[in-house]
Amino acid sequence: MKDPHNKALGIGTRLVGAGRRSAWTGTADHPGAVVNPPVYRASTHLYPDMAALRAHPANVDGLFYYGRRGAPTQWALAEALTALEPGAEGTVLYPSGVAAIMGALLAVLRPGDVLLMTDNAYEPSRAMGRGLLRDFGVETRWFDPLDAAAFEAAICPRTKAVLLESPGSLTMEVCDVPAFAALAHAHGLTVLLDNTWASPLGFPALQMGADIAVMSLTKHVGGHSDAMMGSASAGPAWHRRLRLRAQGLGQVTSPDDASLMLRGLRTMALRLAQETASALAIAEWLSARPEVARVLCPMLQGSPGHALWQRDFSGGCGLFSFVLKGGTSAARDALIDALKLFGIGFSWGGFESLATPVDPAAIRTASVWPLPGADPDDRFAVRLSIGLEDPADLIADLERGLAVWGAAA
């Protein structure tokens, strides 16, 4: 493909061609000789002579220099992710999603700054506010992602940045990102968005107002539960600072893992479309069950956040939660234990389905659980990551789980 970064091409077409520069998939004699960039395992990069070493430009991406700056395998992945993110000049890779979030925050914040963080942020992001950021003199304050007025009121002269995540972890509230970003920019804040759930395929983060779009590639991009990585994409100003901070922190990613991520990326649109369709079918089925009080799936009509999701998103994924009617924690454990097709484990976005218990009350500080208007007894929730199994089989499995729950509740 001659120009995989042409934004007029469809997303599937761009996913196939992105990052496959012929110089990275072949030799000078035979550019583009193979389909995928080889795995360049390299710490030392060699120079032909001293003149070449002395002439090498410092701090330029995409040129052999030293292993910490990566080699074609990592460059191809970063370039592919940039091609998928409208408005991005570049992408920095990190060894995990958590490293990407912290790397981006450390590029933006200084001692004495205040960070505003959405109350439904991924729990390890919240832990950064209580831990490392606090230790380095940054204060974190949390806000309700559904209350723009409270968000604006929380901005003070020391507020430097806001970390959004939409839909938020566990409870899936959809935040009005364009509105929050406009408010933030009016007060001079930098907007970071954890866009792991939608990826740029479902939500063009920078176009929607984010200055820095962060993703855990561990989830949808990898897609096979066998590698971890993170990314931060941004326009020219922030990309430069992200790179410098990542290099200062010594962040490197392995070429083997970058190769796995590139492999996952090629099929990502297909997997997301299938997982979205299956999740929607399962969410619909769950919403009609007497044991279920509420389904928290923005893609589902009638679910909280659906109107905003329809307005702003062009795709979904397989991750959503549901709240059980009454019951006990032990009954919920029995439900999850009864499932034969769902693994019990963290992470999501893999080809295999997972189920985990959700207990937001233990985590949240600025919003309430159970959700506003909900019966206070309806507080035991389950998060599902729907994979590529046949949805009818997953529904039969959940039916078995709900029967066990009904008997135990």
Ligand SMILES: *Cc1c(COP(=O)(O)O)cnc(C)c1O
């Ligand atoms: C998993 C996850 C992360 C962290 O990614 P890792 O690669 O596991 O470090 C960040 N944000 C969200 C929303 C996640 O679900």
